[in-house]
Amino acid sequence: MAEILIVDDDGQLRSSFEKLLTAEGHLVRTASSGEAGLEAVQERIPDLVVMDVRMPGMDGLEAFEAMHRIEPRLPVVIMTAYGSTDTAIKATKLGAYDYILKPFDIPDVLELISQALEAGRFMRAKVALTAAPGEEDDSEALIGQSRAMNEVYKSIGRVAGTDALVLIRGESGTGKELVARAIFQHSQRSKRPFMIINCVAIPDTLLESELFGYEKGAFTGATQRRIGKIEQANHGAVFLDEIGDMPVNIQAKILRLLQEKKIERLGGRETIDVDVRIIAATNRDLEAAVAEGAFREDLYYRLKVVTLTIPPLRDRKEDIPQLANYFLRRFARDMDMDNPGLTKEALEALMEYNWPGNVRELANALQKTLVFSRGGALGGPDVLKAVGDSKNGSCPLAPYSPDGPLRDWVRSCLAAPGDSAFDTCMDQIGRLVIREALEITDGNRTRAAKLLGLSRPTLLAKIEKYGLRIKAQIS
Ligand SMILES: Nc1ncnc2c1ncn2[C@@H]1O[C@H](COP(=O)(O)OP(=O)(O)OP(=O)(O)O)[C@@H](O)[C@H]1O
Ligand SMILES: [Mg+2]
Numbered sequence: 001m002a003e004i005l006i007v008d009d010d011g012q013l014r015s016s017f018e019k020l021l022t023a024e025g026h027l028v029r030t031a032s033s034g035e036a037g038l039e040a041v042q043e044r045i046p047d048l049v050v051m052d053v054r055m056p057g058m059d060g061l062e063a064f065e066a067m068h069r070i071e072p073r074l075p076v077v078i079m080t081a082y083g084s085t086d087t088a089i090k091a092t093k094l095g096a097y098d099y100i101l102k103p104f105d106i107p108d109v110l111e112l113i114s115q116a117l118e119a120g121r122f123m124r125a126k127v128a129l130t131a132a133p134g135e136e137d138d139s140e141a142l143i144g145q146s147r148a149m150n151e152v153y154k155s156i157g158r159v160a161g162t163d164a165l166v167l168i169r170g171e172s173g174t175g176k177e178l179v180a181r182a183i184f185q186h187s188q189r190s191k192r193p194f195m196i197i198n199c200v201a202i203p204d205t206l207l208e209s210e211l212f213g214y215e216k217g218a219f220t221g222a223t224q225r226r227i228g229k230i231e232q233a234n235h236g237a238v239f240l241d242e243i244g245d246m247p248v249n250i251q252a253k254i255l256r257l258l259q260e261k262k263i264e265r266l267g268g269r270e271t272i273d274v275d276v277r278i279i280a281a282t283n284r285d286l287e288a289a290v291a292e293g294a295f296r297e298d299l300y301y302r303l304k305v306v307t308l309t310i311p312p313l314r315d316r317k318e319d320i321p322q323l324a325n326y327f328l329r330r331f332a333r334d335m336d337m338d339n340p341g342l343t344k345e346a347l348e349a350l351m352e353y354n355w356p357g358n359v360r361e362l363a364n365a366l367q368k369t370l371v372f373s374r375g376g377a378l379g380g381p382d383v384l385k386a387v388g389d390s391k392n393g394s395c396p397l398a399p400y401s402p403d404g405p406l407r408d409w410v411r412s413c414l415a416a417p418g419d420s421a422f423d424t425c426m427d428q429i430g431r432l433v434i435r436e437a438l439e440i441t442d443g444n445r446t447r448a449a450k451l452l453g454l455s456r457p458t459l460l461a462k463i464e465k466y467g468l469r470i471k472a473q474i475s
Contacts, residue, residue, distance in 0.1 A: 001025050001026055001027060001455075002026050002027070002046075002047040002048060002117050003026070003027045003028075003029065003044075003046040003047050003048075004021055004026050004027070004028050004046060004047065004048045004049075004050065004113070004117075005028075005029045005030070005031065005037065005040055005041065005046040005048070005049045005050070005051075006018065006021075006028060006029070006030045006031070006049075006050050006051075007030075007031045007032075007033075007034065007036070007037035007040075007049060007050070007051040007052060007055075007060070007063065008030075008032070008051070008052040008055070008079065009032055009033060009052065009055045009056060010052070011032070013052075014030045014032070015030075017030075017050065018030060020106065020109075020110075021113070022457075023457050023458070023461065024110065024455055024457065024458065025455030025456060025457045025458065029046065033055055033056070033057050033058065034051075034055050034057055034058030034059055034060060034062060034063030035057055035058050035063075037049065037051060037063050037067070038058070038063050038066050038067060041067045041070055041071070041074070042070065045070070045071050045074060046074070047075075047117055047120055047121075048074075048075050048076075048077065048113065048116050048117050048120060049067060049074060049075070049076045049077070050076075050077045050079060050113070051063060051064065051076060051077070051078055051079065052078075052079045052080075053078055053079065053080040053081075053084060053087045053088055053091070053099075054080075054081070054084060054087075059087070060078055060079075060080075060087070060091070061087050061090060061091050064076050064078065064091050064094065064096055065094060068094065068095055068096075072095060072191060072192050072193055072235075072236070073120065073123040073124050073191065073192070073193055073194070073236075074120065075097040075116040075117070075119055075120040076091070076096045076097055077096070077097055077098055077099065077100060077112060077113065077116050078091045078092070078096050078098075078099040078100075079099070079100055079102055079104075080099050080100070080101060080102065081101070081102045082101055082102075085099070085101070085224050089224060089225050089226070089227065092226075092227040092232060093227045093231065093232075095193055095232055095234070096232075097116045097119060097120075097232075098112060098115075098116065100112060119195070119196070122181065122194065122196050122239075123184075123193060123194040125139065125140060125181075126139035126140065126185065127139065127140050127141065127142060127178055127181045127182045127185060128140070128141040128142070129141075129142055129153050129156065129157075129182060129186075140178065141326070142175065142178055142179070142182060143319065143322055143323050143326045144316065144319035144322060144323060145318075145319065145322065146316035146318050146319045147316075148310075148311045148315065148316045149316060149319060152179065152308065152310055155308045156179060156182050156183050156186065156308070157186070159183060159306055159308065160182075160183045160184075160185075160186035160187045161186070161187060161188065163187075163188075163277050164305070164306045165258060165277075165278050165279075165280070165302065165303065165305070165306060166180075166183060166278075166279045166280070166306050166307075166308060167243075167280050167281070167282070167303040167304060167306065167307045167308070168180055168279070168280070168281040168282075168307075168308050168309075168310065169281070169282060169283070169286075169307060169308070169309045169310070170281075170283060170309060170310030170311070170312070170358075171283050171312045171358055172283045172357065172358065172360070173313075173357045173358035173359055173360030173361055174283075174310040174311070174312060174313065174358045174359060175310055175358075175359055176241075176281040176283070176310060177196075177239075177241065177281070179308065179310060180239050180241075180279045180281060181194075181239075183279055184237055184239075184279065187237070187277070189235070189236050189237050189277055192233075192235050192236030192237070193232065193233045193234075193235075193236035193237075194233065194236055194237045194238075194239065195229040195230075195232060195233040195236070195237075195238050195239070196238075196239040196241060197210060197211060197229055197238060197239065197240055197241065198241045198242055199240060199241065199242045199243055199244075199245045199246040200241075200242040200245045201242075204247045204250075207246070207247070207250060208249075208250050208253075208266060209226065209228065209266055210228060210229055211228050211229055211230055211250065211253075211254075212228040212230060212231075212253065212263050212264065212265055212266060213225070213226050213227045213228030213230075213231055213265040213266070214226050214228075214265050214266035214267050214268070215265050215266065215267040215268040217267060218265070218266040218267025218268070219266070219267065222266075222267065225265070226265075227265075228263075228265065230257065230263055230274055230276055231263065231265075231272060231274060233276050234274050234275060234276060235275055235276075236276060236277070237276060237277040237278070237279060238276050238277070238278055238279070239279050239280070239281070240254070240278060240279070240280040240281070241280075241281050242281065242282055242283070242284075243280040243281065243282050243303070244282035244283070244284025244285075244286055244289055244295065245282075245284065248293075248294065248295070248296060251295065251296045251299050252296065254278075254299065255296065255298060255299045255302065257274070257276075257278075258278065258299075258302060261273060261274060261275060262274070280303060286300055286303075286304075287300075312355070312358055313355040313358045313359055313362065314354045314355055314356075317351055320347075320350050320351055320362070321347060321350075321351075323359060323362060323363075324342060324347065324350055324362065324366060325342075327362065327363045327366045327367070328340070328341070328342070328366055328370065328378075331366065331367045331370050332370060334450060335370065335371070335446065335447050335450050336446050336447075337370070337447070340370070340373055340375070340376060340377050340378055341377045341378070342377060342378050342383070343377045343378065343379045343380065345379055345380030346377070346378050346379050346380045346382065346383040348380065349380045349383050349384050349387070350362070350383060350387075353387055361387075364386075365383065365386040365387045366383075366386070368386040369382050369383050369385075369386040371440065371441065371447060371450070371451050372385075372386070372440065410425060413425045413428075427465075427466070430462065430466070431466040431468070433452070434448070434452070434459070434462055434463065434466065434468060435468060437451050437452050438463075438468065445459055445460065445463070
């Protein structure tokens with residue numbers, strides 16, 4: 001659940017936002033003017049602001065600037081009508097998260113809101129450098145007292161205060177992102193924006209414009225100027241995640257940024273001075289990538305100067321008990337259940353296993369064990385089962401046979417003209433998935449929502465929509 005502030009002089013829009021976001025499980029505050037919005041932020045900083053640009057009195061841009069002075073890491077999404085995008089673009093240049101054009105599609109807005117909330121969490125959620133066991137409960141924490149992890153903590157301390165370019169290396173799931181956030185939070189820029197760019201998750205064609213932005217007309221479809229993440233993060237930092245997968249042409253631009261502290265938007269002639277710190281991470285074998293010509297040697301040498309390597313979990317198994325206890329405590333709390341603890345056999349099973357997916361795999365296995373648990377300490381077999389199938393299996397129905405019943409059923413859904421066939425299919429599948437989740441969790445809707453990765457209100461709405469009956473219970 002997040003706290004979202006809606007600022008708009010249009011009462012109807014405020015109340016539809018309020019309904020929509022409350023149904024998503026968020027806490028919504030509203031303000032009817034720029035002044036009132038600013039006051040609301042002064043009173044308590046929300047997780048996200050969604051604000052209209054054009055309001056009588058203090059307009060959205062002015063209110064944004066004042067809010068930004070209070071908390072530069074507060075994500076603000078600006079709403080604007082077509083034709084008044086200039087102001088919205090100006091706001092993103094000054095660090096607003098993004099803007100949306102009115103009238104908008106609800107799914108698009110919800111998607112943008114969830115991205116903005118995630119970006120805010122990334123910048124602001126505290127990562128504690130390991131505290132005494134049991135003390136790390138309120139924030140995320142880097143856990144582990146092995147020699148290797150202590151070296152990592154020392155390096156974080158050493159590099160954080162400098163403006164050095166840092167490269168974090170380690171296999172997938174070893175905690176690179178957590179370490180990046182810890183470095184940022186212990187740096188002088190910690191009160192400034194911190195933007196994350198995942199070079200793998202974004203298609204190559206979009207990556208460049210995400211990073212550097214573009215001018216109107218830079219390519220077909222570039223109908224407005226767009227400010228890139230690097231410019232938005234001015235005076236703060238950028239996390240280039242999976243930099244080993246960055247296309248070579250973009251690597252050249254990053255190198256220039258490092259050397260000259262300058263960028264250009266795509267299709268732009270203006271050279272823009274930026275002051276950003278770069279933190280990068282990769283699980284790739286960069287040396288091999290250089291040898292293959294997939295990674296620029298000059299950038300490699302620059303990146304390599306300050307490298308922080310997180311060893312795989314199998315090389316620091318002594319961290320497993322503490323990590324396991326930490327995750328169990330957290331997940332149990334999130335699911336509103338008592339921490340069942342682990343039996344000796346369960347712990348032995350965890351110590352025995354090699355954890356190719358590292359800490360992430362351990363966390364997932366424990367969460368799964370907890371969801372399926374039926375009371376009592378988690379035993380060896382429970383844990384082993386979760387470990388065994390912690391890799392998501394593919395759907396057993398796929399690929400479905402050309403003349404199987406599933407195909408007939410899909411065809412029959414598609415046969416009803418005028419109806420939304422896709423939704424009809426999905427609803428039936430959704431009903432099945434939700435029914436199973438409720439079955440597994442004995443009808444506990446809070447746990448079922450966790451299991452499904454849905455907010456509780458969303459789940460409740462679906463239960464009602466699908467007319468699912470559940471055993472009466474307080475959850
Ligand atoms: N030392 C640790 N203490 C507590 N939690 C950890 C630790 N290391 C990793 N985690 C948790 O494990 C999960 C994976 O960590 P993270 O996303 O930082 O890994 P990563 O190295 O960036 O992986 P990838 O290369 O797949 O992106 C996260 O949920 C993170 O909070
Ligand atoms: Mg990562």
